[in-house]
Amino acid sequence: MSAPASPIPGRRVTINDVAALAGVSKGAVSIAFNNRPGVSPTTRERIFTAARELGWSPNQTARNLSGRRAGIVGLALCRPARLLGLEPFYMEFISGIEDVLAERSCSLLLRLVRDLDEEAALYQEWWRSRTVGGAILVDFHQDDPRVPPLRALGMPVVAVGHPSLTGGFPSVWTDDASAAAEAVRYLAALGHRRIARVGGPAGLGHSGIRATAFEATMAELGLDGGQQVATGFVGEEGARATRSLLMSSDRPTAIVYDNDIMAVAGAAVASEMGLSVPDDVSLLAWDDSQLCRLTHPPLSAMSHDVHHFGEEVARTLFEIIEGTHKGARQVPTPSLTPRGSTGPPHRT
Amino acid sequence: MSAPASPIPGRRVTINDVAALAGVSKGAVSIAFNNRPGVSPTTRERIFTAARELGWSPNQTARNLSGRRAGIVGLALCRPARLLGLEPFYMEFISGIEDVLAERSCSLLLRLVRDLDEEAALYQEWWRSRTVGGAILVDFHQDDPRVPPLRALGMPVVAVGHPSLTGGFPSVWTDDASAAAEAVRYLAALGHRRIARVGGPAGLGHSGIRATAFEATMAELGLDGGQQVATGFVGEEGARATRSLLMSSDRPTAIVYDNDIMAVAGAAVASEMGLSVPDDVSLLAWDDSQLCRLTHPPLSAMSHDVHHFGEEVARTLFEIIEGTHKGARQVPTPSLTPRGSTGPPHRT
DNA sequence: AGCCCGTCGTGAACCGGTAAAGTACTGATT
DNA sequence: AATCAGTACTTTACCGGTTCACGACGGGCT
Numbered sequence: 001m002s003a004p005a006s007p008i009p010g011r012r013v014t015i016n017d018v019a020a021l022a023g024v025s026k027g028a029v030s031i032a033f034n035n036r037p038g039v040s041p042t043t044r045e046r047i048f049t050a051a052r053e054l055g056w057s058p059n060q061t062a063r064n065l066s067g068r069r070a071g072i073v074g075l076a077l078c079r080p081a082r083l084l085g086l087e088p089f090y091m092e093f094i095s096g097i098e099d100v101l102a103e104r105s106c107s108l109l110l111r112l113v114r115d116l117d118e119e120a121a122l123y124q125e126w127w128r129s130r131t132v133g134g135a136i137l138v139d140f141h142q143d144d145p146r147v148p149p150l151r152a153l154g155m156p157v158v159a160v161g162h163p164s165l166t167g168g169f170p171s172v173w174t175d176d177a178s179a180a181a182e183a184v185r186y187l188a189a190l191g192h193r194r195i196a197r198v199g200g201p202a203g204l205g206h207s208g209i210r211a212t213a214f215e216a217t218m219a220e221l222g223l224d225g226g227q228q229v230a231t232g233f234v235g236e237e238g239a240r241a242t243r244s245l246l247m248s249s250d251r252p253t254a255i256v257y258d259n260d261i262m263a264v265a266g267a268a269v270a271s272e273m274g275l276s277v278p279d280d281v282s283l284l285a286w287d288d289s290q291l292c293r294l295t296h297p298p299l300s301a302m303s304h305d306v307h308h309f310g311e312e313v314a315r316t317l318f319e320i321i322e323g324t325h326k327g328a329r330q331v332p333t334p335s336l337t338p339r340g341s342t343g344p345p346h347r348t
Numbered sequence: 349m350s351a352p353a354s355p356i357p358g359r360r361v362t363i364n365d366v367a368a369l370a371g372v373s374k375g376a377v378s379i380a381f382n383n384r385p386g387v388s389p390t391t392r393e394r395i396f397t398a399a400r401e402l403g404w405s406p407n408q409t410a411r412n413l414s415g416r417r418a419g420i421v422g423l424a425l426c427r428p429a430r431l432l433g434l435e436p437f438y439m440e441f442i443s444g445i446e447d448v449l450a451e452r453s454c455s456l457l458l459r460l461v462r463d464l465d466e467e468a469a470l471y472q473e474w475w476r477s478r479t480v481g482g483a484i485l486v487d488f489h490q491d492d493p494r495v496p497p498l499r500a501l502g503m504p505v506v507a508v509g510h511p512s513l514t515g516g517f518p519s520v521w522t523d524d525a526s527a528a529a530e531a532v533r534y535l536a537a538l539g540h541r542r543i544a545r546v547g548g549p550a551g552l553g554h555s556g557i558r559a560t561a562f563e564a565t566m567a568e569l570g571l572d573g574g575q576q577v578a579t580g581f582v583g584e585e586g587a588r589a590t591r592s593l594l595m596s597s598d599r600p601t602a603i604v605y606d607n608d609i610m611a612v613a614g615a616a617v618a619s620e621m622g623l624s625v626p627d628d629v630s631l632l633a634w635d636d637s638q639l640c641r642l643t644h645p646p647l648s649a650m651s652h653d654v655h656h657f658g659e660e661v662a663r664t665l666f667e668i669i670e671g672t673h674k675g676a677r678q679v680p681t682p683s684l685t686p687r688g689s690t691g692p693p694h695r696t
Numbered sequence: 697a698g699c700c701c702g703t704c705g706t707g708a709a710c711c712g713g714t715a716a717a718g719t720a721c722t723g724a725t726t
Numbered sequence: 727a728a729t730c731a732g733t734a735c736t737t738t739a740c741c742g743g744t745t746c747a748c749g750a751c752g753g754g755c756t
Contacts, residue, residue, distance in 0.1 A: 027706065039705070058742085060743095064743090065409050065742080110455065112443060113450075130407060131420075235641070265642045294609070362711090372735075377713095382714085386734065387735070388735090407711090409712080411714075412741090413711090414740070701753090704750090717736105720735085721735105722734105723733105724729105724730085725731095
């Protein structure tokens, strides 16, 4: 990347100009602008006035160079770029993060990566080049390969996921196990015996937690045939999984999905197969983005405030950066929001 | 990527360490790492070896400070954070941008802002503090207030929108007018006489262009009653607009939407009102994200490759930064993809 | 008066690179 | 032999802040 000619008219205003105008040294300006003791209130005021007059604000880059960290937070998402557009969860999550960052005039550095190794390398690069002041790690896997290199780095990191998965990084998490159990109990209470689950990739931590809880709760309630399908979290796979579930001889009367997109796709499949929702099959979505309210019937969902989740994550990261953080933080457990897509099974 | 043993653990490895190990001055290292002429191939190789051995890569912050721009591209989106999660267009668009940035090891700095003035101020801040090397401007309005301050800044900017809107900034655009005309002609050819349009906010440039083209084409075909509703681009407003259109005495037999979300919401409303799609009302979405294939019936749409759109935007920005850019760039016009949601109007 | 001490502020050394000017050496030209 | 050009580096001066050792000043105390 060649340096573009700087077409800025006039010279850029620096700390020196402010110092000159205020009649002090640049060290004094620095002290004043960082609210540290060492200049008198009078001088301080004179410096601020001068700065205001010149429209000066400290050059972030120069600040970073001498020790302090950038007001930039890194987030790498490991998935094919084309799929991101369909994941309402991440967009709401990001918007929550953004809200907190914006309060502090920080920004989010976003990058899509192909695999976890590339992601780990990227974080190293970002940290070493002082591009970011901290990072948000998501989508933990069993024995996640990102953990060892990042631990060695010493970068402030907030992990999103159950503490058992996050390899010791301070985490923010939601109780997927309880939520999955509640989903099953609710459907069982409606009278369903054959409940299926369309989940995310097998290796993904929170999918695994939900899968385990699903199975355990089914067993606990004496229900068998709790079929589970692992997918890649995209609509088409959700559709395919639904189709194959609904075609089987002992087809389920209720299906729990791991996100909204797959549930919406599942609803379309049911309609395409001439099955009525919820009479022939109940559908339960997860996350509860606005998407769930846009279908007919609207989708029941395990709902939580994803925006708020993102906010908590960002807040936690700031605590970590500032060294005031203590312990993992839990956000509310997804709770059932019944709408039109769940009901008692139709007796045949 | 194993961490090599560093001589002084704890201390950060800098260009000086590399220079020392390679037995040259740091100037030589700089020359080698920027692929500039001035060192022999032998020395160059020795420098690279030393750098590899120490695991050194240039400190981005220091680079920025001495003149060159960051490998970071800024994108500010002006809308309430909570809505972002539902706009498949932007997510696909961003993923396209990301793809091109990633090729060049650049990242996207994302920020949500509340209004256009805040957005302009943010770009000034980013540029002056050398945080970004260029920016992407979207959602142009009539007489957009961001244009004058940004022109004065001299920052490399790529504008997304019709050249008539982008105030002289080099632009990448898609022919919304032709696409809107095609949508109307198609529905008219199916036999529809009363066609409505649920559009975006009135002040938004591309919504305005589509509105004008819609009206012109309706007139050209001798159709009147081309009702248009302006919304805020979100599902609920799309639902409300659809409901009110379908309740009117001379209700339209076809509705064109300005994005997918509103069309999906519209489909749910039709279903809720007991109207069949497409017999009672045809629905035509815009953008054609995968969402359109997840409903039943699947939505016909004016479809374009939004991911590719994003890629072209990013590529153009790099050309601008490198000074090799020439002229506006047009990406393919959205074209009609008929699916199940459009058909001849039902005679009553 | 002599001493100590706290406050206010200065000056210079850094942070880790880039870039332009300067030096040393080689080989070709006059 | 002297001049010149070109290559391969080195030196040095930045970029725009932060930080820290140090000096000057004024007041209270013995």
